[in-house]
Amino acid sequence: MASFPLDQLGKVRAHAAKGISWSKSAVIVKRIPFPKGAIPPHLVTYAETFAKTARDCKAKIVKGKGAETVRAMNACIRAALKRK
Numbered sequence: 001m002a003s004f005p006l007d008q009l010g011k012v013r014a015h016a017a018k019g020i021s022w023s024k025s026a027v028i029v030k031r032i033p034f035p036k037g038a039i040p041p042h043l044v045t046y047a048e049t050f051a052k053t054a055r056d057c058k059a060k061i062v063k064g065k066g067a068e069t070v071r072a073m074n075a076c077i078r079a080a081l082k083r084k
């Protein structure tokens with residue numbers, strides 16, 4: 001759950017929600033999540049890099065059976081994005 005300063009309450013998309021079990025109050029204010037499929041502005045550069053890497057790896061991977069292909073794809077992406 002993302003938190004934000006109360007002085008930004010009018011600037012942030014938020015809504016009141018029923019408190020959860022560990023909350024001491026009956027109502028909490030939660031930030032509204034991004035719509036499904038939307039990329040938050042601060043993650044756009046990462047999404048572009050990941051998409052390019054995924055396309056490159058997809059071309060390299062030999063199609064196997066189910067989990068084999070997934071593991072190979074994950075390993076390829078991990079190796080390509082690993083910080084040096």
